Amino acid sequence: MLRAFLRSAAARARSRSPRPAPDDDVLLDAPDDRLAPALVAAARGEHGPAAGLLSGTRENAEWDHRDRYTTRLAAFARSRSEWLDTWRATDPDDPDAQLVAARLTVDRHWYSPARTELLRQVIPSVVAAAEAAGPVDPVPWRTALDAARGARAPHAEFERLWEQAVRRSPHHYGSHVAALEYLADASPVAHGECLDFAETAAQDAPEDALLRALPLRAAFTCLTATGASADGASVRTYRPRLDDAADRATALSAAHPVADPWAAELRNLLVYVLVRLERHREAAEQLRLTGPYVTSFPWERDAADPDPLGRFLQVRADVRAHLETGSH
Known part of the structure; x- marks a missing residue:
């Protein structure tokens, strides 16, 4: 942990360049x-x-x-x-x-x-x-x-x-996250109710409030529900609202500096959702903005790969590969 602290300032300075941080410079939960x-x-x-x-x-x-x-x-x-x-x-x-x-x-x-x-x-x-x-x-x-x-x-x-x-x-964002997750646990297929709750809370929040990103959290809940997939019927039903949640979070991300540790969780979650929605070019931009800062959430929630840092690096490599082949 102490080594990560010492490396953090130098990595932050390097990450202000548009070039992505090398794998060796990536910091987990810095x-x-x-x-x-x-x-x-x-x-x-x-x-x-x-x-x-x-x-x-x-x-x-x-x-x-x-x-x-x-x-x-x-x-x-x-x-x-x-x-x-x-x-x-x-x-x-x-x-x-x-x-x-x-x-x-x-x-x-x-x-x-x-x-x-x-x-x-x-x-x-x-x-x-x-x-x-x-x-x-x-x-x-x-x-x-x-x-x-x-x-x-x-x-x-x-x-x-x-x-x-x-x-x-x-x-308060954290209280709303707790309520959103309680709602999702009570009814794992209640995607509409989760999105309703999150959108209402975000609409009433100040422009710069973290609560404006709650629909993104609801989108994540929808995309990771048991049996959900980016092309599944339930996701297709709510696709416009999922895209809108990503758009809201993108606007909130733009209000923070490049390589800002405070915004790292928002940007990591946004990358996850954008990739699941196959919006790879926008995911690449968020990867650039987040710099070297990787957060355990949401990557630790991926049951297929419990290693959050490894999962992030794999997703980042996949995004780059999509862009190189001309995919969006």
Whole structure:
């Protein structure tokens, strides 16, 4: 991880050229300039920079950043938790420490064969932490929504948590993703309902909000549903809406700088959807814009190849091959 941090700045500078990054320069889940120092400090057992980072996102109401940074810090704590343990022991009432701890708890149970039962057991404590976080922060409620989804909570219970999240921030991307995935899990063939939900949320969001990309996430859900394929009947039915979702996300991508780590997940997901829709020339442009930054999502969701970096490189090679043969 430390080597990736050191390579990140040089790779970022090189990627501002229109030439694609070589395979050796590609970075998987590289942190941005705000998160990297917090992770480096956590590797040394120090929690101060992480505390400062999350405190700043809370005070400035940067909910999408707060959500993503919390997820990344919790992921780091899964293997190296000393810094978080010290933080919680030093200041057990710190809402940011409680937020990371709640996210870590949900993540640890998520991949367990007993996930449903384990998450049912922790929902009360996760909800209690969210209630203690105050009246403005939606991110603890996003964590509660994920726990409820994993626990297969009844619709009424999930809706109660959803109301708490959107009351705090009606345009928080993470809460909407949790609701979209809950809807998709409840009815795997409910593509129309998922697209309706995502399009309505995106339409009401500010122009530069990450929530504008929610239809792209719904398109991904449609394309990866069991039995779905780019030329399948269900996809053909919704093809105009899938194309529109990709167009919306392309416009949002254009608002970010080239080789921007923050926009990397959006652009990786957009590449995935564009390739599945056989829009290879536009996928190539997004590959150029993303530079060396590869994100585990969506590539880790490909059951045929659980190696996200390898899958990305293969898709990138396939896009180049399409362009060389004159395909669109």
